Amino acid sequence: MSAVITEVKGMAKQIKIKEIAQLAGVSAGTVDRVLHNRGNVSREKTEAVEKVLAQVGYKFNLHTSAVSLTKSYRFLFITPQALRGSYWDALKDGVNQALDEYSDIHIEILHREYDQFDNTSCQACFGAALSEAVDGVIIGPTFQNETLAYCRELTRRRIPYIFVDARIEGAKEVITFCTDQISCGRMAARLALWNCRKGEKTAIVHSGRKNQRRSTNSIVREQGILSYFRQSGMEGSLLHTTLPSGENFSSEMETFFREHHEVRSVIVLNSLGYQVTKVIRRSGRKDIRLIGFDLTEQNRRCLEDGGIAALLCQRPQSQGFYAVRTLISLLLYGKPDPNQTGLIPIDLVFKENLPYYREVIL
Amino acid sequence: MSAVITEVKGMAKQIKIKEIAQLAGVSAGTVDRVLHNRGNVSREKTEAVEKVLAQVGYKFNLHTSAVSLTKSYRFLFITPQALRGSYWDALKDGVNQALDEYSDIHIEILHREYDQFDNTSCQACFGAALSEAVDGVIIGPTFQNETLAYCRELTRRRIPYIFVDARIEGAKEVITFCTDQISCGRMAARLALWNCRKGEKTAIVHSGRKNQRRSTNSIVREQGILSYFRQSGMEGSLLHTTLPSGENFSSEMETFFREHHEVRSVIVLNSLGYQVTKVIRRSGRKDIRLIGFDLTEQNRRCLEDGGIAALLCQRPQSQGFYAVRTLISLLLYGKPDPNQTGLIPIDLVFKENLPYYREVIL
């Protein structure tokens, strides 16, 4: 019989502002001023407080702060159109969840949507956004130039902003909440090559919007796929095809699947996997595994009925939730939470673990 | 150019106890008594308050409550030995994280560990636990009878308890935080059969503790695997082998892998996948994909070096976190959060998304 091992875990007795004040030989008010760097504190006392602070490790608590908070905040939340059940809709759910969690803080969020396939719409949206007096902005970016112009103006006005889903090179955002799309691509590739035989091929489906740059995410995902295939010495087994824009049925693609019997895996680079399942079904092929991205309502159904074998997801709810939380924390304490990396886990969803993704779990 | 769609999201103005009191024609103290069912309120006023409550949808705020809370709570946390980097250690991390998050509430947690392979140790542990005066208990159960006896006593003493990782039939726990092991098994099976050819086989590795019942979880996982294989008409492609107890190297299993060339996938039913990688390596086989469970430190390393192809994980940190949170919420408000289902998502981890599981994300 082995011994009963025991251990006591107590709370790390949270230090109070009053105690800090006492240790530093100042009043609570001064500590408060230092903590929020509101200024008007002599160098001497600032240093005294900061010295104590460094030793005791004071922890901010959003909720306790909120009890006494009188100020109210206004955020802008700018994304492509968030259709019911879409990726952006899920992100919005996360934003609302944060609003709920921090309902003791007075926050108002204005949601502004633009057409992600029309840069003039985006431009107009950002233009209108500039006339709003807000304390912070959350941006789901698409168009590089338009977004950058807007961000520059925000920087000039000292309004903090956060990217979700993807970042724009050159911007000075507080943080970006997104997943590493290279890893996403590599995971998709691993699934495509899982137990793969010589001669079997993998098809990559691109989005085929006319006159439209492909989204950065889909480009990077493809790079990830490519790097994994190259590393596995299977570079030659990749094929490419294109999904036409809109809901138009692609007879071209149907022919593609009919003719390429050696294709056993299909990776759809965007969230339109559910459209490809229809094509595959029409082609009569039953030996193809479809790997898609994003847990939209349509994709969810396809996962359930078997049309899609696996989905790679980037927890849009978490992105929205953390974005709001970070903005609050930043505005209340003047500095972003240093623990935050901005990297959001990648979820691999099969039919079996799908049910857990019904309710939002952060 | 399409229109810019806009929408305003504001906070849902939280109702205060004072307002409720006013609406019900009573004092704030009475509302407080009703909310926490402390008794000593006339039927008449109770009904008046509850009527208002039902209309306005009052929401508890853990943190504001905590500000004024003077009471302190004591929880017991009873698990198998939580070796560094083990599954139980991860669960403990989640408990500590909750302690951290709710550091404004006075909570003390006593961790008691027993030897999961020695029921007398478990019995002794529960025996000692009964002499502790505590407000709630979190149990990671292993032995059915011993646990049930302890739980009966807890029920008698009206001390709430919560299971993590697995539940014990017949107990009256507040809630159990665990994943559906059937689905876990089915996911493992899906991976094993992913792109599988006729003639290829899958080996299931059982734990081989002497004189020891297998853990409920591993039994249920096997049922899940079996059901998936049966459904796919591949029942015949399953083989079984056993891992000896302790760290002893299994030459028997090495021979198994050498002889069964048709085995292409291996599912290790418990968290000891990393031990099996050594055997496979010794056997010289390089065409086998190992599917394991639980993101322990050792398994993590094997995932990185490729010895393990995929791990199925059950977010032990979340389990620990939610267990503590539920206990707090229960003790403060007298009733568990009805939103909680207790089901924890299943994570499928490859080498590519492993980095995100370094830091605990709830």
Add this chain to the structure above:
DNA sequence: AGCAAGACTGTGTTCGTGCACAAAAGTGCA
């Protein structure tokens, strides 16, 4: 020196909730 402007610092009030205590109302019994 006298004085005002500004920098600095401490005190006191506020928020919503929990809880102790006091006040009020009801109950039973001689």
Add this chain to the structure above:
DNA sequence: TGCACTTTTGTGCACGAACACAGTCTTGCT
């Protein structure tokens, strides 16, 4: 009815952080 007792109800303070305000101390200028 009067008295002791219990049950019910209201009031007031504490909690910890934010912030307004008032008081104190510099500093520069006439």
